Amino acid sequence: MSIRKVFVGGNHKCNGSVTATSSRARLLAEAAPDLPSSDDVDIVIAPPAPYILTTKAVLDEHGSSAAVALQDVAIAREGGAHTGTVAADMAADLGAAWVIVGHSERRHVYGESDAHTRAKIAAVLDADLGLIYCVGETLEQREGGDAFGPVAAQMAALFDNPALATKPELWANIVVAYEPVWAIGTGKVASPEQAQEIHTQLRAAVAAATSPDIAAAVRIIYGGSVKLANCAELIAMPDIDGFLIGGASLKPEFVDIIKTAAAAGASA
Numbered sequence: 001m002s003i004r005k006v007f008v009g010g011n012h013k014c015n016g017s018v019t020a021t022s023s024r025a026r027l028l029a030e031a032a033p034d035l036p037s038s039d040d041v042d043i044v045i046a047p048p049a050p051y052i053l054t055t056k057a058v059l060d061e062h063g064s065s066a067a068v069a070l071q072d073v074a075i076a077r078e079g080g081a082h083t084g085t086v087a088a089d090m091a092a093d094l095g096a097a098w099v100i101v102g103h104s105e106r107r108h109v110y111g112e113s114d115a116h117t118r119a120k121i122a123a124v125l126d127a128d129l130g131l132i133y134c135v136g137e138t139l140e141q142r143e144g145g146d147a148f149g150p151v152a153a154q155m156a157a158l159f160d161n162p163a164l165a166t167k168p169e170l171w172a173n174i175v176v177a178y179e180p181v182w183a184i185g186t187g188k189v190a191s192p193e194q195a196q197e198i199h200t201q202l203r204a205a206v207a208a209a210t211s212p213d214i215a216a217a218v219r220i221i222y223g224g225s226v227k228l229a230n231c232a233e234l235i236a237m238p239d240i241d242g243f244l245i246g247g248a249s250l251k252p253e254f255v256d257i258i259k260t261a262a263a264a265g266a267s268a
């Protein structure tokens with residue numbers, strides 16, 4: 001059971017419409033009386049960028065404490081000549097509180113380099129936004145016997161960030177999402193033991209790169225085929241502090257996953 005405040009994010013990826021995204025936000029906001037308070041759980045929705053304003057408006061209108069996240073960001077904080085992207089400053093302007101960086105679909109489908117990921121991390125931290133930093137190994141890498149090696153290499157992009165060296169308090173704005181590539185959208189969820197093993201290694205890596213206090217406080221969440229049927233056993237592990245949810249965040253069960261995760265956290 002996590003001793004940290006549970007964090008549940010819904011990554012809508014490239015799905016939805018104005019109507020569908022609004023009704024998902026409304027469903028979540030209307031469930032608020034049945035959900036634990038924002039003292040016990042952080043809830044974040046990452047709709048496609050064009051729907052951020054609408055999502056935020058629906059949440060605000062219903063007094064929801066859920067926050068909004070951008071799914072990816074430009075490498076330059078202020079934007080400029082970066083066709084097709086959204087800048088961190090624009091995310092803040094739209095009312096987003098968080099930005100996802102390093103998602104496997106950016107790394108593997110769009111071929112995003114480590115240099116891009118590093119620049120995006122810098123842009124998000126510089127804009128004072130929360131960073132949901134995704135890491136994860138491919139099936140090939142896991143079957144090759146070293147699941148953590150590639151994850152550690154991805155974490156280096158975070159550890160090398162100069163702002164974090166001078167302002168370690170920025171770690172409070174960071175959530176690390178372990179998302180094994182083989183589990184994303186496949187229905188093949190990592191076992192609680194597999195996830196816990198990597199989360200422990202991640203926490204140890206944070207401790208080695210920063211301090212035991214920062215490592216003890218940083219939230220490490222799991223993503224990859226999380227659904228209502230498997231979330232309870234995952235959240236029961238001591239180093240799984242929440243979830244980043246793709247497919248199931250588009251369904252009404254998202255609310256029930258939040259309830260399950262938050263209840264486990266509150267009883268820890």
Ligand SMILES: O=C(CO)COP(=O)(O)O
Nearest residue numbers: 011184185224225246247
């Ligand atoms: O990529 C994910 C969240 O960012 C996970 O997606 P699924 O929950 O659809 O496997």
